[in-house]
Amino acid sequence: MEIDLSRGNIEKVATDPRDTELYLGGLGTNAKILWDRVPPEVEPFSPENLLIFGAGLLCGTPATGCNRTIVSTISPQTKLLAFSMMGGFWAPELKYAGYDKVVLRGKSPELVYLWIHDDKVEIRDAAHLRGKGAIETAELIKAELNEPKAQVAAIGMAGENRVFYASVEQGRSSASRGGIGAVMGDKGLKAIVVRGTKDLNVAQPAEYMELCNEVLEYIKHREDNPIPGVMPILAGLGSPQEMKVHDEKWHTENFMWGNSRERKRDFWNDEVAKEWTETMEKARTRLISCFNCPMKCGATISMPGLPTYMMKCFTKLTYTMGAFSDLDFGLRIAQKATEYGVDGFSAPQVMAFALELLENGILTDEDFPEMPEDSEGRFFYLLDKIVRREGIGDILADGTHWAAERIGKGAAAYAHNNIKKTExxxxxxxxxxxxxxxxxxxxxxxxxxxxxxQFPQAPFATKEEREAFVSDWIQVPDEKFKQYLLDWEFRGENSNPYYPTVQMSCDIVDWQETMHYIDDALGQCAGLSSFPLKPPYHIHNYPKFISAGAGIEMDEEKLKQAAKRYRTLVRALNTRRGMRRKDEKPPANHWKKRFPELEEELLDTYYKFKGWNKEGIPTIESLHELGLGYVSDDFIERGILVEGEEDFPQEVSAATEES
Amino acid sequence: MKKTKIIKNIIIDVDKCNGCRACEVICSSFHAMPKYSNNNPERSRIRVIHEPLRDVYVPIYAGEYAVAECAGRDKYIIDGKEYDECAFCRASCPSRDLFKEPDSGLPLKCDMCEGEDEPLCVKWCLAEALIYEEREVEIEEDEEAPDEIAIGLESLANKHGMEKVIDTIAQLSKTLKS
Structure with a gap:
């Protein structure tokens, strides 16, 4: 469905089955639309920028956990493609209403919301919702439409004021990364409300149901058999079970506090454990799930004196640790942050960054009039300034990278934890x-x-543990991965950084990335697929799901090829917007022990393995192999690639330059 | 003489419901024609009434069709939580839009997934908010429900009066005897 917000035009366009076969759906087809229709000159806050809400290919079918909405647009923060995603209930509802995507363009002169009720689609006035919280907005709209079963994706004040890390919130879920909420706000769109009551078909019913039942059985098996020898949050399925697990020793002692600065090695003790457990137990009313999924990755949180909200995963600790505070504070400020609609990773880091600049004299007290003295008070103060873009908040609302650029005076050194301008x-x-x-x-x-x-984050200590792990590792795309793990040691020759070897590292990363990209096209939550160890969905059963579900003939090779196609298209979009090798580097201080030569070799080998040249640009040959000749033509026309010339120019790479 | 009867029972633990609605998906899929060819929660014979912000989670099964709505309504407050009007009622009834085929408006009723080992909503509820139980109960013979003929005669008696029915049977017994 196409919505032109400038003219108030609504148009229903049939999905092209050929594109579905080549790019599947969700992220894949979103990327195709953005490639075709958003040239690189288009700025994020231009009416020509598209904002696409895409339901994954199999969303709403009985496949457990298939419920993700993939939201894609050009990000104000990175100026590249943003493809944040959310679970919850929105994508299945859109499918039941009979649509795969909502493609938004233009800008509405007034604040509006979109109301999709099966065939009936309306653009409605949202003037009365201006400044309202995202969750509050959802409740108000459902009440005014008298549609308690409608699903609402809304922005809060941060989105309305185009904060570069504004999220789109949807009850228990949110699409937070890349500032897509800001693009939604720029388009004058407060919310998209969906209610669907139609049938959703699958191509081969009996076969599909058998696959679904196998997945369900495997989930039960995995729930009963957590993986031994790994930390508890990685032993099971789902997102890391932050709402359920009270023991935060690992996060609080291994992750950094403040502006990603300080490690507190002996933080976790009985007293903290007791206090935080009490806080969580009191606040948490219930563990909750997304559509058609037994994993309980979220929770309903009610802090005394504050409206109830829903939370998942690591936002539990980002504010707490950013402000050097405790869980009680973390859960209280997250309530406000959820209503305002900001990314729980970026927002606390931006605030901690601002306070560091103040401590170091780059910003002064005059930049923070009437700011409280205590850390918690300061965070609440800064959050309010940011979402309103008031005073210093207007600068901080652009994220650490752009804020540092605007502030100058050496502030860039404090925006130290970014990749591609993102915290x-x-x-x-x-x-x-x-x-x-x-x-x-x-x-x-x-x-x-x-x-x-998919692949363990660290080696197992003993041979027995390794052998036990690989004994029922059915998910590997190739038997060689088992050997990679069997030979991986903590110390000695077969340990980091030279093992896994460069080639093995390429294989492992490619497998991991491929699975995520498949999930993002199908709408499958990574929590049951690409993220955990030994997930129920993998490269061997996915082709069957696609065949039986969508009626597209599929096998492993064809699926890998499709994933590679739209993964390359994502890269092509970003290449066309200027992304190069120099942008592809982890924060300089991410590891203490760095190996510049090895890093060069890793990048060179991986690029080649992916069919990209030394600058990370897909080559003419690899583009043609993937049926992306139109991308190749565009690159040649723009001078990004030169026909007949070496696809691997011998340029000196800038990958290890300090930022 | 005593007889036994199987009572099929679904135990609903609202505290364990995680609101995922897998029950709605599998129910509507199982009852699709052909089986599993589509799903649509709107056609499901189990619905989860849920309002996360008020912590209301009630999986509810479609029961009998009611021609008319009740004379009054009810509203429960349990542990300080106010539940929707008629939240615990299973009827497909004119007072609400639950348990009606979305296109025809015909009433839906749970059949415990006839032919399966257990209702599929139970099988798919890994949160164990739905537990299936069969129990045998003894029933007295004379407590048994009246048979078809008795029901028919009773309604005739209600309509025409007992005397008329007896007379008619007497009449018929003469003419049909030989």
Whole structure:
């Protein structure tokens, strides 16, 4: 469905089955539309920028956990493609209403919301919702439409005021990365409300149901058999079970506090454990799930005196640790942050960054009039300033990268935890890990959790443990991965950074990334697929799901090829917008022990393995192999690639330059 | 003389419901024609009434069709939580839009997934908010429900009066005897 917000035009366009076969759906077809229709000159806050809400190919079918909405647009933060995603209930509802995507263009002169009720689609006035919280907005709209079963994706004040890390919130879920909420706000769109009551068909009913039942059985098996020898949050399925698990020793002592600065090695003790457990138990009313999924990755949170909200995963600790505070504070400020609609990774880091600039005299007290003295008070103060773009908040609302640029005076050194202008998880480690180096450097989702998975994060200590792990590792695309793991040691020759070897690292990263990209096209949650160890969905059963579900003839090779096609198209979009090798680097201080030569070799080898040249640009040959001749033609026309010339120019790479 | 009867029972633990609605998906898929060819929660014979912000989670099964709505309505407040009007009622009834085929408006009723080992909503509820139980109960012979003929005669008696029915049977017994 196409919506022109400038003219108030609504048009229903049939999905092209040929594109579905080539790009599947969700992210794949979103990327195709953006390639075709958003040339690189288009600015994020231009009416020509598209904002696409795409339901994954199999969303709403009985496949457990298939419920993701893939939201794609040009990000104000990175100026590249943003493809943040959300679980919850929105995508299945859109499918039941009879649509695969909502493609928004233009800008509405007044604040509006979109109301999709099966065949009936309306653009409605939202003037009365201006400034309202995202969750509050959802409740108000459902009440005014008298549609309690409608699903609402809404922005809060941060989106309305185009904060570069504004999220789109949808009850228990949110699409937070890349500032897509800001693009939605720029388009004058407060919310998209959906209610669907139609049938959703599958191509081969009996076969499909058998596959679904197998997945369900495997989930039960995995729930009963957590993986031994790994930390509890990685032993099971789903997102890391932050709402359920009280023991936060690992996060609080290994992740950094403040502006990703300080590690507190002996933080976790009985007293903290007791206090935080009490806080969580009192606040948490219920563990909750997304559509058609037994995993309980979210929770309903009610802090005394504050409206109820829903939370998932690591936002539990980002504000707490950013402000050097406690869980009680973390859960209280997250309530406000959810209503305002900001990314839980970026927002606390931006605030901690601002306070560091103040401490170091780059910003002064005059920049923070009437700011409270205590850390918690300061965070609440800064959050309010940012979402309103008031005073210093107007600068901070652009994120650490752009804020540092506007502030100058050496502020850039404090925006130290970014990749491609985006704040990362607050991790600072010792020894370079070659697999993680490649994932951080080349990931285009800007989030490590959205590329890692499948392969253990660390070796197992003993041979017995390794053998036990590989004994029922059915998910591997190739038997060689078992050997990679069997030979991986903590110390000695077969340990980081030279093992896994460069070639093995390429294989591992490619497998991990491929699975995430498949999930993002199908709408499958990474929590049951690409993220955890030994997930129920994998390269061997996915082709069957696609055949039986969508009626597209599929096998492993064809699926890998399709994933490679739209993964390359994502890269092509970003290449066309100027992304090059120099942009592909983890924060300089991410690891203490760096190996510039090895890092060069990793990047060179991985690029080649992916069919990209030394600058990370897909080559003419690889584009043609993938049926992306039109991308190749465009690159040649723009002078990005030169026909007949060496696809691997012998340029000196800038990958290890300090930022 | 005593007889036994199987009572099929679904135990619903609202505290364990995670609101995922897998029950709605599998129910509507199982009852699709052909089986599993599509799903649509709107056609499901189990619905989860859920309002996350008020912590209301009630999986509810479609029961009998009611021609008319009740004379009054009810509203429960349990542990301080106010539930929707008629939240716990299973009827497909004119007072609400639950348990009606979306296109025809015909009433839906749970059949416990006839032919399966257990209702599929139970099988698909890994949160164990739905538990299936069969129990045998003894029933007295004379407590048994009246048979078809008795029901028919009773309604005739209600309509025409007992005397008329007896007379008619007497009449018929003469003419049909030989």
């Amino acid at each position: 990362q998880l607050p991790l600072k480690l010792s020894m370079l890990n070659p697999v993680y180096f490649l994932m951080y450097a080349t990931g285009e989702k800007m989030n490590i959790t959205q590329i890692e998975g």
